Amino acid sequence: MYDPTVARLTYRALLGRRRALILGALPLLLIAISVVVRGLAGADDQTAADLLGGLALATMVPIIGVIAGTGAIGPEIDDGSVVYLLSKPVKRPTIIFTKLIVAIAVTMVFSAVPTLIAGFILNGNSQQIAVAYTVAALVASIAYAALFLLLGTVSRHAVVFGLVYALVWEALFGSLVSGARTLSVQQWSLAVAHRVGNGELVTSDVGLPTATVLLVVVTVLATWYAGQKLRSLTLAGEE
Amino acid sequence: MTTLSIDHVSRWFGNVVAVNDITMTIGPGVTGLLGPNGAGKSTLINMMGGFLAPSTGTVTLDGQQVWRNEKIYQHIGIVPEREAMYDFLTGREFVVANAELHGLGAKAAQKALATVEMEYAQDRKIATYSKGMRQRVKMASALVHDPSLLLLDEPFNGMDPRQRMQLMDLLRRMGDEGRTVLFSSHILEEVEQLAWHIEVVVAGRHAASGDFRKIRRLMTDRPHRYLVRSSDDRALAAALIADPSTSGIEVDLTEGALRVQAVDFGRFTALLPRVARDHGIRLLTVSPSDESLESVFSYLVAA
Numbered sequence: 185m186y187d188p189t190v191a192r193l194t195y196r197a198l199l200g201r202r203r204a205l206i207l208g209a210l211p212l213l214l215i216a217i218s219v220v221v222r223g224l225a226g227a228d229d230q231t232a233a234d235l236l237g238g239l240a241l242a243t244m245v246p247i248i249g250v251i252a253g254t255g256a257i258g259p260e261i262d263d264g265s266v267v268y269l270l271s272k273p274v275k276r277p278t279i280i281f282t283k284l285i286v287a288i289a290v291t292m293v294f295s296a297v298p299t300l301i302a303g304f305i306l307n308g309n310s311q312q313i314a315v316a317y318t319v320a321a322l323v324a325s326i327a328y329a330a331l332f333l334l335l336g337t338v339s340r341h342a343v344v345f346g347l348v349y350a351l352v353w354e355a356l357f358g359s360l361v362s363g364a365r366t367l368s369v370q371q372w373s374l375a376v377a378h379r380v381g382n383g384e385l386v387t388s389d390v391g392l393p394t395a396t397v398l399l400v401v402v403t404v405l406a407t408w409y410a411g412q413k414l415r416s417l418t419l420a421g422e423e
Numbered sequence: 424m425t426t427l428s429i430d431h432v433s434r435w436f437g438n439v440v441a442v443n444d445i446t447m448t449i450g451p452g453v454t455g456l457l458g459p460n461g462a463g464k465s466t467l468i469n470m471m472g473g474f475l476a477p478s479t480g481t482v483t484l485d486g487q488q489v490w491r492n493e494k495i496y497q498h499i500g501i502v503p504e505r506e507a508m509y510d511f512l513t514g515r516e517f518v519v520a521n522a523e524l525h526g527l528g529a530k531a532a533q534k535a536l537a538t539v540e541m542e543y544a545q546d547r548k549i550a551t552y553s554k555g556m557r558q559r560v561k562m563a564s565a566l567v568h569d570p571s572l573l574l575l576d577e578p579f580n581g582m583d584p585r586q587r588m589q590l591m592d593l594l595r596r597m598g599d600e601g602r603t604v605l606f607s608s609h610i611l612e613e614v615e616q617l618a619w620h621i622e623v624v625v626a627g628r629h630a631a632s633g634d635f636r637k638i639r640r641l642m643t644d645r646p647h648r649y650l651v652r653s654s655d656d657r658a659l660a661a662a663l664i665a666d667p668s669t670s671g672i673e674v675d676l677t678e679g680a681l682r683v684q685a686v687d688f689g690r691f692t693a694l695l696p697r698v699a700r701d702h703g704i705r706l707l708t709v710s711p712s713d714e715s716l717e718s719v720f721s722y723l724v725a726a
Contacts, residue, residue, distance in 0.1 A: 263507035272524035
């Protein structure tokens, strides 16, 4: 199921100089803001929860997910170099699964790790807030990577669609329309995080059973469908 | 023995027909797929390589379906036309990765790099390669698993004459070894120098098939048109039309020239200077007016 060669190629493409800069910029920004906030306002649980929820989980994790998920396959399909993977006796679902693992790992490293660091800076993990949001980021990384990998497989405009989903649906729509929150990776991951955190600062609009089922279903379906799409991927000619 | 069979294959994109009911069989040896730009060669090669589903018809390799059958790639090596290829890797890393995806190791990669004579630059990043070097590394990646069918889409594009000769030698060798090699080209001379057998595609249709010499003769025997200017056009016209190699002459007053249609290419080219000399006429311009590949091809389609 997992092909180390495909993984190596994907890592090297994802962590190439330009993309690595973008991937690194957001986490650095989060940590810098956390340092400033802590310096100005001192340790405060509510502030920590607001910042980790509003900036880290609602904005940074999906954006990193878009970059890693679509970037794991989109550029190869766009420029046609995916032909070197497809002209091999390697199962298409293996290619997708491997790329998913890489995208998940990259999203986790660039979103969950900085979330944990920022949490400790903000309030020293009081009320388990840092750990709870880190768990949320880890869980969300899996679902986002799967969703955006699928998007990168089916659309040439995956980054745009991905950002629209991440910023408009998750961040804006989700905060205005309550129904939208049920269908939000962010809320599902918060439901998991709620179990980890002490107190009422980490909450979700979705119950844990629903959230877990939806997370699993979305991840599995997106991965399966991406594998199917890759099986019948058409490489348009130059003509 | 590897045989690629294309059976009544058509492919359309929306309401544009790119490939129209083509049937051909590609056997061992070197086959040239010849046709002008936009004729549907790439579409056809993409279907042969399993990267595009035929709208109707089937593409099979020794009886096995090519589309949606990744196992088939154990037998197929592909050299795509597109340039993109993991530029951040070195040539060696790229070929090793291709070998690994076939379940092979660095040894197979090294052998393939030696075959295309790229060992000297194997540790440089692909991004720094010239077009010819890229082409050779692509070739190495296609050869790494010793395939019995090799598909190359416009492999000579952008190569300098020396690189072109090297690649031709290599492909000839592959054909001699009994592999099935198919390459596409829109340049007659390339196909002439390399292919044992050619398939001509024009406007999505299969225009001609067979031995190169036969098709070449068909091409040279077609009516040729020339624009001729001389010191005495009318006297020259009278002398030329007397010979059966000329089928028609028009005196073009605005151009101040003769438009000559010759039916026997060999005979006409010998006749023209002789007639001019015998009549003391000076030839000022002799230029073929329909030597474009498109006109050659459209003649073939009609033939």
